[in-house]
Amino acid sequence: MKIVILTGSGISAESGVATFRDTGGVWAKYDYREVATPEGFAANPSLVHEFYNERRRNIGMVKPNAAHDALAELERGLTSRGGALSLITQNVDDLHERAGVENLWHMHGELKKATCVHCTGVWDWIEDLTNKTRCPDCKATGGMRPYVVWFGEMPRFMDEAMVALGDADLFVSIGTSGSVYPAAGFVGLARDAGVSCLELNLEPSENAHLFTDSRYGQATEIVPAWVSNILS
Ligand code: APR
Numbered sequence: 001m002k003i004v005i006l007t008g009s010g011i012s013a014e015s016g017v018a019t020f021r022d023t024g025g026v027w028a029k030y031d032y033r034e035v036a037t038p039e040g041f042a043a044n045p046s047l048v049h050e051f052y053n054e055r056r057r058n059i060g061m062v063k064p065n066a067a068h069d070a071l072a073e074l075e076r077g078l079t080s081r082g083g084a085l086s087l088i089t090q091n092v093d094d095l096h097e098r099a100g101v102e103n104l105w106h107m108h109g110e111l112k113k114a115t116c117v118h119c120t121g122v123w124d125w126i127e128d129l130t131n132k133t134r135c136p137d138c139k140a141t142g143g144m145r146p147y148v149v150w151f152g153e154m155p156r157f158m159d160e161a162m163v164a165l166g167d168a169d170l171f172v173s174i175g176t177s178g179s180v181y182p183a184a185g186f187v188g189l190a191r192d193a194g195v196s197c198l199e200l201n202l203e204p205s206e207n208a209h210l211f212t213d214s215r216y217g218q219a220t221e222i223v224p225a226w227v228s229n230i231l232s
Pocket of ligand 1: 007008009010011013014019020021022025090091108174175176177178179180200201202203204205217218219220
């Protein structure tokens with residue numbers, strides 16, 4: 001069985017990672033145009049670095065929850081039966097990796113990596129970034145930025161995601177509000193390809209009506225229950 005899973009910030013919420021659009025979420029505290037766009041970075045790099053430095057520090061203090069662990073168990077169970085899991089995450093945290101998931105694509109980038117706008121190098125990065133941080137390769141300063149996809153930039157691994165979606169037996173969306181494209185469009189593509197679609201979320205997402213099945217509740221409860229159902 002080939003399963004494609006899309007995850008959003010809701011799967012990391014119970015680990016202590018803030019979601020974006022829930023009450024008190026990230027976008028209730030920050031204007032995304034100022035901290036998550038190339039224009040915002042050009043206008044005020046220090047504010048953008050401060051925004052991501054705080055989130056990068058927080059990631060170091062949280063750990064995977066039962067939902068992350070269940071998806072790693074699902075991948076092991078599927079591959080041992082000759083199947084496959086393709087996990088596409090909108091999240092920039094590393095909780096899926098730390099839970100043990102291997103076939104993972106970060107379509108919005110990774111908080112624990114940095115890139116240089118001058119030489120486009122990419123490095124694992126856990127320290128704070130500032131506009132004085134020197135690029136390890138080209139030695140320029142002022143160009144180091146989080147390896148995160150900002151609004152208006154092209155998400156990564158889209159070709160791989162399209163192939164996986166068209167070839168899947170099941171598409172599952174977990175912990176996302178379905179409000180940001182292209183991720184929010186995956187369910188429509190899956191349906192058009194005749195793939196069954198399941199939503200696992202705290203509450204119906206904006207595109208809940210497109211799913212053939214849905215279960216609502218806390219991810220740490222509904223995801224392990226669904227995985228043990230699939231593997232039994
Ligand atoms: N269990 C399951 N679902 C949850 C939980 C939980 N404990 N807590 C919250 N949720 C659900 C919410 O109901 C909501 O539908 O997770 C979803 C989170 O939605 P958003 O805050 O919009 O986050 P997300 O969908 O990941 O945002 C997508 O938007 O700002 C950009 O780049 C950012 O990757 C992000 C993208």
